[in-house]
Amino acid sequence: MSRRPRGTGESLKDFPLFGAISAVVFAFLYMPLVFVVGYSFNANRVVTVWKGFTLDWYLEVLQNDDIQRALMNSLRVAVVATALSVVLALGLAIGLLRLARSGNSFAWALIGAPLIIPEIVFAIGTLSLFVQMRMPLGVNAITLAHTAFCIPFALLPIRARLKSVDLSVYEAAADLGANEWRIFRRVTLPLLAPGVVAGALLAFIISLDDFIVSYFLAGPGGTTLPVYIFGMIRNAITPGVNALSTLLLLVSVLIVSISYYTSRRKR
């Protein structure tokens, strides 16, 4: 940094032990990830007893038909739920800025509900609804449910972006003779693009990583990757679980990093 903070400020801001505690907390936050990844290379069948380095578990996992099927299910759910939730969130972001105050608090209660309602309640509620309506369980049922709780995650980055748009650009476009739809396509959407991308990426990993809702709605043919991993954990814990988990962790970390950088840029 080119500019030093004024005079005495910096050391006075430090409280004894806070730095040390912070280091410990950071270690605690990353410890699970480190052990999952580390033991995925263990040559021993017993996960926690280290025997030597191997990549065999990755080969085994990648060649497993059931896992490939679960992966395809997960991707199908995540892609469709992301697309649906982004479109709905885009409408919500634009509409809510225009909505009267009273309607707004109802709308926000609905949007925030999936974040506050215990996930188990959401899961069995959706299950009951689908069973009551005689809708088959499986990939489509999971997708519909995921879309609902992906909406808030897609919405917030889009909304943040929309609020930063200078209103005069709309006026300028209207003065130049553009109609509402044209303004949306040529002005609003390009301006919102970074928010849309960030929101879509977040919705994607939230869907990809979900376990509880998917578990209850999977039915016989809708096993997703986390549901499959849960089954593995229940049966026998081998480094194979770690290898598969590592791949999923990698995807999440990668996507959230991309989302972080896209929403930081050009703000």
Place this chain on the structure above:
Amino acid sequence: MGRARARAGQGSAWAAAPGLLYLIGLVLAPLVIIVVYSFLSRAKLGVGVKWEFSAQAYADLLFSESLAGGRSFDPTYLQIIFNSFLFALITSAVTLALALPIAVWIATRPPKDRTGLIFLVTIPFWTSLLIRTYAFIIILNDNGPINAFLGALGLVESPIPMLYTPFATVVGLVYTFLPFMILPIYASAERFDFRLAEAAYDLGGGKWTVLRRIVLPSVRPGVIAGMLLVFIPALGSYLAPELLGGGKTSMIANVIAAQFGASRNWPFGAALSVLLLIITLLVLVAFAVLSKRSARVTGRSSWESML
């Protein structure tokens, strides 16, 4: 309309309609159906319900029926609800103790380092909760790294059993909800004007006095928001007690899941869900009264800083 013209291109409130309808269909409707199911009878085969009014599910919360047909008071489920409260409370307290130092520490770093550090705090949150919870099966195992470490140091003769105990559940819960405590406290601490602390030092205050009397009161809204964001989801936790508690430390969510799974008593599971929702709502109201808006604002802004 004149007003509408002035707002040309900004879209209309109707744009929100599809999203709101979707949420009514897939968030509100499931809640309504749970309430309805909780007042129906158990289906013969156990899957689904029989459409016949019954308050049996709620009676089952407090009473159990003996084979002779008599009813007697049964505290099993009260105990589980009490346990859930206890776990959520302990989790809130421990996360607060860990989050406060790190939140203040990050808030006192140079501005350009802060976003990166906060991003580091949030990364684990975005990875699969199932996998992170599974990781503690490895870590707390009898042959796991902690016991191996203690053994290698000669501190313990035989491994300390940690996995499948209430302790493991608490560790899992604390781990799960730590970011939810750090973020709102950080949001408060970042807004704190540290010149106030400087003034306090100039007036002869020591580090502890300044921390206790100046910094802590200023981050109070963040602490309250954090307690809310941790306590409520902790109360309804499923994975940590399921995978780490080893069935010995069930929380409400595990009992609900069991009713829709092996126990096959949907109305009872629905009644428990209604109870959990009511408790959640009451806690929300209590916090709202306690915080008088300030924490809610911090809570929302900490969500936004995260996304």
